[in-house]
């Protein structure tokens with residue numbers, strides 16, 4: 288017993304004098320004293336030589352010795368950690384971890400630009416299905432089966448087998464949504480219909496088999512071509528500035544009569560003639576016209592009482608011109624190196 292007391296005193300002295308610091312010294316201390324072959328364990332082994340009547344006292348001494356060694360180790364660990372960084376009190380003045388921010392897709396930016404102008408004129412936004420039946424995409428729009436205009440809008444057909452009465456297809460324009468709005472039978476109608484559309488076309492830098500469109504429709508009593516022009520003048524001024532000039536050229540669409548295409552003076556070269564306007568000074572931006580009476584009738588609207596105008600424009604081309612994008616395929620490749628460039632775009 289006396290031997291044990293002396294031994295523990297010597298060990299305690301040695302521990303108290305242990306002078307190393309840092310992570311490595313703390314670990315060396317742990318191995319030497321607290322490890323499975325360390326001296327604390329070894330001293331505990333002395334218990335078996337202690338006579339029974341002294342075991343209680345020896346147990347207390349050993350326990351106290353073990354706590355002493357453990358607290359020294361804790362102290363060494365703490366001062367080692369403090370050298371690198373004080374982990375007990377975080378520095379709240381340090382900047383936080385940056386949250387990676389996404390950005391709006393350029394198509395989304397351009398669509399928003401277009402629709403927000405019409406929203407200010409009181410147009411509501413309507414969306415409809417991309418998978419559509421033949422009636423809402425073609426027939427109701429004055430394009431019955433075998434109409435030659437269908438050739439220009441070849442699309443993708445869903446093979447639903449022989450058990451369906453309906454020919455499903457991918458819509459070629461968002462007019463389907465406008466037909467659905469008219470079929471609801473609530474007049475007047477003033478809607479703008481943005482969305483993705485499909486054409487069976489060879490993919491290249493200039494054209495894709497899917498792209499985006501915004502179409503507009505206004506139906507009420509006494510809506511005239513003058514209303515159409517004023518609405519589109521407002522749109523052009525908001526979109527391209529007050530100095531941009533506008534011209535209408537007669538055109539043909541099966542669903543409007545009369546029909547026109549609208550050009551603006553080239554906003555790239557200011558009308559002097561560049562590659563964008565192919566030296567003509569004009570850029571075509573949309574097609575429009577008065578809704579054909581057959582289309583109104585197909586939607587149970589009386590063409591004797593109601594008239595309306597409609598227009599349609601693409602989203603990709605104005606986005607390409609605004610952001611200087613030279614390949615339409617970039618929009619749908621989802622390459623972050625491309626998308627990242629629009630973090631500051633509006």
Ligand code: 2NL
Nearest residue numbers: 462465542574575597598599600601
């Ligand atoms: C273009 C031309 C146009 C329409 C779309 C339309 C819709 C209904 C009735 C009548 Cl429900 N017309 N839409 C009218 C004229 C032109 O789009 O070049 N789009 C890119």
